[in-house]
Amino acid sequence: MTPPPGPARRRRRGLVEALNATFKHWSLLPAVLLFALLTAYPVVNLLRMAVSTIEFREGGESWSFTPLHNWSLLLADTALAPVVRNTLVFVAVAVAIEMVAGLALALLIGGLTRGKAVMRTLMIIPILVPPVAIGSMFKLMFNHDFGFFNQILGWVGIAPVSWLGSTKLALLSVIIVDVWHWVPFIFLILFAAVEGLPKEVLEAARVDGATRGQLLRRVTLPLLMPALTVALVFRAILAFKTFDEVYLLTGGGPGTSSELLSLHLYKVFFEQNQLGYGALLSVFTIIGVLSLMVLARWLTRRWALR
């Protein structure tokens, strides 16, 4: 027997309908909660840390609100200026070399008629090697007495140099390792783009009278621009946060000559135990990387519109 339609039943139906109508929003709730837990909470906590002094006493941590103290630590940090400079030099030089080499390789291998697949597989290997292995490997190769690099120098009659122990060369050595590690990454992104270039457009340009140089400058590079932007931005962001290579090779030394931002952060956090100041530095790093991403988005938008 069906109950007669009454006000209660109508109200209940209204509720069901409202639930149905808004269900797509409700269904997001678990994801939103997870996101809040995993992303928003740590960020908020970091911001809170950045304005606090945190000390460990009697087996517990004690927080005190001291925004100015962290700020004064920042101003007093004499290592910061060289660290920022090192980081900028590192990002600019390493990424520039990686972009040029990656593009050159992509164009070169893209032009091969056979062996493309083999080359691509070979190129992936450096990406697969764990950073710790890379660090140990290169530490041996940079060794003053029996390292690979000094042996090469010896063959051409140059006295061995201290790759990791000299203030002039330490950052360069780190850059060399970074280039070896990351050129394949750029290569893979650009190789896919090179393979996807419209063949007839390039042929049309050749028929239209383009020399090799003109073809590269006026057709290939403009067509690759979206991929180049993506590769550049990704790589720059990752380079900004480089830690393992420096940590394993030089530990930032000698002095601060090869210390990068991430390593400095590590030291502030875990060697100096200045959690508040470390958090403040982290916030600045995040802002730096974010502005890179905004710039990137703007650039890709501009290219997409053309």
Added chain:
Amino acid sequence: MASVSIRDVDKAYGPTVVMKGIDLEVADGEFVVLVGASGCGKSTLLRMIAGLEPITGGEIAIGGERVNELEPRERDIAMVFQSYALYPHLNVRGNLGFSLALRHVPRAEIDAQCRQTAEVLDLGQLLERFPRQLSGGQRQRVAMGRAIVRQPRVFLFDEPLSNLDAKLRIAMRTEIRALHQRLGATSIYVTHDQVEAMTMADRMVVMNDGRIEQVGAPLDVYDRPATLYVARFIGAPSINVLEGVVEGRAALRTRGGQSLPLPAGAGVESGRELSIGVRPEHVVLCADGALAGTVSVVEHLGHETYVYVDTADGRLCALADRALHLAPGAAVALAPAPEALHLFDCASGRRIDAPHKKVAA
């Protein structure tokens, strides 16, 4: 403007020979159409003329000058691609002026040339647009404009209309022809569409399997196909083909067991195996023709009507009078006009000309 000579050209990919001994002379100002089914080598031949594909043997000359070793850019040719191949990062103006900019032509002159070309092709309003903002027909025009603006010695077209819808294709066909009449530039045009070839060509080159089957004016090729392949390829609906053995002096015993009168003085000996081609317009529907059958399909195209008849030798097509009302299933007979039969050797597929006709030609 220049002539194009292709002499004994071969093409091989590794050990695979795809073209052997191609000879073709294209006169200055001529519009030649290369036509054939896909994979017959027509596009490859065009790309070899352009220099985009190296040749394995022989010689290609443009304007009397050997170009075998020249890069595409040194051959002074323009090419219109099937995909149009517009530069996606340049607007219409940039696309039109690209080749001039490469040659460091002064900006003002490039602008003037672009404007002039845009006017010819009705692109004036679109100069600032990018290729992806254009319709297929507009892109096609830009591709044409890019070729025209350079005033090259030779125009090459690689199936430029096959990405357009039927209506636009017919319009562009006429337009390209008109453009050629105005510019008078030597043009080589590749298509798989025999109607395009028939309507556009001064001379057409029918290709098959890496060989040239026949070269000639469209109507000559239609009226006197040199091989069975050409006869089948040119003409729609397709030519009817009957196979059989010559019986006596003037008849063919078909595979289906019917007897077909051959033209007087065909000059084929008894017992020879022949393929006979006869076009639908040369088959008369009548009460007592040589070939008996039943009507299977009637196609009314408005200005003409085709009747398909199932016979002992397969389905044959005849052009019929519109007033003739035939229902599928009706018994009819077909009478091919003896003087309009094309005789081909069964084994080689080559045309067999009657002795007296040879003298006349």
